[in-house]
Amino acid sequence: MIKRNHMMTSKSVRKALLGLATVSVLALPLLAHPAQASGGAATPHTQNWSFAGVFGRFDKAQLKRGLQVYREVCSACHGLKRVAFRTLAEPGGPEMSIEAVKALAKEYEVQDGPDDEGEMYTRTALLSDYFPSPYPNDNAARASNNGALPPDLSIITKARGYLRGFPNWFFDLFTGYQETGVDYLYALLTGYEEEAPEGFVLNDGMNFNHYFSGNQIAMPAPLSDEGVEYADGTKATVKQMAKDVSAFLMWTAEPTLEQRKRIGFQVILFILLFAGMMYFTTKRLWRGVKH
Numbered sequence: 627m628i629k630r631n632h633m634m635t636s637k638s639v640r641k642a643l644l645g646l647a648t649v650s651v652l653a654l655p656l657l658a659h660p661a662q663a664s665g666g667a668a669t670p671h672t673q674n675w676s677f678a679g680v681f682g683r684f685d686k687a688q689l690k691r692g693l694q695v696y697r698e699v700c701s702a703c704h705g706l707k708r709v710a711f712r713t714l715a716e717p718g719g720p721e722m723s724i725e726a727v728k729a730l731a732k733e734y735e736v737q738d739g740p741d742d743e744g745e746m747y748t749r750t751a752l753l754s755d756y757f758p759s760p761y762p763n764d765n766a767a768r769a770s771n772n773g774a775l776p777p778d779l780s781i782i783t784k785a786r787g788y789l790r791g792f793p794n795w796f797f798d799l800f801t802g803y804q805e806t807g808v809d810y811l812y813a814l815l816t817g818y819e820e821e822a823p824e825g826f827v828l829n830d831g832m833n834f835n836h837y838f839s840g841n842q843i844a845m846p847a848p849l850s851d852e853g854v855e856y857a858d859g860t861k862a863t864v865k866q867m868a869k870d871v872s873a874f875l876m877w878t879a880e881p882t883l884e885q886r887k888r889i890g891f892q893v894i895l896f897i898l899l900f901a902g903m904m905y906f907t908t909k910r911l912w913r914g915v916k917h
Contacts, residue, residue: 670813692874705759708780774844783807815868818847
């Protein structure tokens with residue numbers, strides 16, 4: 627009787643643990659999801675990114691084009707305060723030469739100090755410095771943008787996203803798709819309309835965007851065809867520039883993405899090999915022993 631009760635208890639525990647695991651998996655997308663687009667906004671479409679999936683890698687040429695778009699278009703209002711110049715030369719990113727990065731850094735001035743007299747001063751940026759903000763403080767940023775505060779773009783692709791819904795999020799658990807933030811950013815940059823739809827009340831100073839919450843955004847459409855002249859000769863359409871700068875901002879948000887995926891694959895491979903060794907070792911040790 628005791629043995630039977632013990633077996634029944636074990637089965638109950640296993641069922642409870644299985645139920646808990648199921649609930650945890652189902653709740654995972656809700657617990658770990660960034661801020662969502664809502665309020666009438668359209669759902670972004672899944673884009674084909676080179677860095678998506680378990681074995682994804684950044685396209686170095688695309689990252690360099692994205693950096694150019696950021697510098698020539700976005701940097702007028704948005705900062706990259708968490709990105710150091712030196713990272714542009716490190717593996718897994720644009721992988722620019724040290725000389726090129728030094729030359730780029732020299733185009734910026736950063737505040738330093740205090741000096742021997744206790745005064746702050748500006749100097750030419752070094753490799754160890756971070757991209758400076760275009761504004762001295764948030765109040766100055768708001769004053770220059772009709773009260774709107776342009777967000778820092780360092781980790782914007784991790785701070786934004788959208789719900790993919792069932793069954794997409796379930797398949798994402800197995801495919802490793804984590805690009806909802808960069809999908810949203812691309813959709814936002816390409817989702818502007820010159821005129822709001824008929825019957826839509828657009829507030830003064832606002833612009834219509836299909837993918838922004840409430841469909842009203844203070845930022846005017848930042849991209850236009852041939853807005854930049856790519857150094858590699860790529861045709862600078864709005865979609866091309868949006869995709870390039872979105873990919874670049876995915877890298878700024880996760881500069882060690884390639885390293886993480888490589889180590890993750892190695893860990894999974896080790897676990898599989900170790901599990902196989904333990905299985906056959908256990909069978910050999912307990913061979914001939916009655917259970």
